[in-house]
Amino acid sequence: MKSRIRKLIVAVEETHREQGKEVAPPTRKAAAVAVIDNPCASNYVEDLEPLMAIGEELGELLGRRAVAALGIRPGQAESYGKAAIVGENGELEHAAAILHPRLGKPLREAVEKGAALVPSAKKRGGPGAAIDVPLGHKDAAYVRSHFDAIEVRVADAPRANEIVVAVAVTDSGRPLARIGGLAKDQIIGKDGLR
């Protein structure tokens, strides 16, 4: 492994009811999270290649873990998102190096297809910092029922020289979605937007 992982966390949320009304089938979201050493912490490093390589590795590992936690086949995944929290001795650019160049391809393999941009969030923070991982439909970014987020936090991370990396996958949109817009059965699925 290129990443030195301190811990892995997998969280699943399953919503069965909202305002007294049954959600059937329940909507489900999973977040797979890794706490890793930041190899570029504490001083300015020009070449962020080590972080890009870590991103590639974590795209596959976390993507697969999230799908497995939902107990679904990759093709049943509906939306996804990614995020990173950089510990205080790191740079926001370190989160960007993990998330953007190479994490997407293996994540898309883990969920099959994935024509749409993977929505993302990043920040710097201390242990217990929370981040809202944005969610969007994996094949068509405009699907309105699937705009959502899942909050991720790790009580003891990131330490100053660590990074928290999160990948979120769902098998559904929001509970009781009913505000119109592009629906998932109308997806063309070519340009990643519609």
Next chain:
Amino acid sequence: MAPIEIRKYATTIEEVFHDGGPPAARPWRLGAIAVVLKNPFAGRYVPEIQHWMDDLKPLGLSMSKRLVETLGGDAKAIEGFGKGAIVGEAGELEHGALWHAPGGYAMREVLGNAKAIVPSTKKVGGPGARLDVPVTHINASYVRSHFTAMEIGVPDAPRADEIVFILVMTTGARVHDRAGGLKASEIKGQDGLR
């Protein structure tokens, strides 16, 4: 009879590989399951509440089984446990205490008649409130290597008229356990303490 009206479940699994020291041969695993349900006693003082404990028994059992499943399915691998409750603001701390029997006895049953008392915390809180759920060895409360806690919360719960009930299980000693005291290998296993 008071109804069991479940809004959501949230599960979290943490796998700890190291805490700054040498990586563990087998990662230490901690799991939590939380259920968000309606508090049937919210908004008024209800003198007689104990009957709800009977209604909660099947829920305690199904959550215990599900948590063992989520941790890999082998009840023998579970060595630590804990439980907790977060009561929404229209409820009472006493409502959280109703989880002691159904949550505790269910875990002990599923874990092969575990002998130790199940440690617990409870509080009244709003959505996103976090609870540190204490953990001790399932057969002997004094085993020092297994003392820990897991911080659990659900971002959108409890609403005022809800309760979050939590169960936690772990697979063994802290990852770099070296603070001495009673060892798991020295348990007599008669009184639940040593």
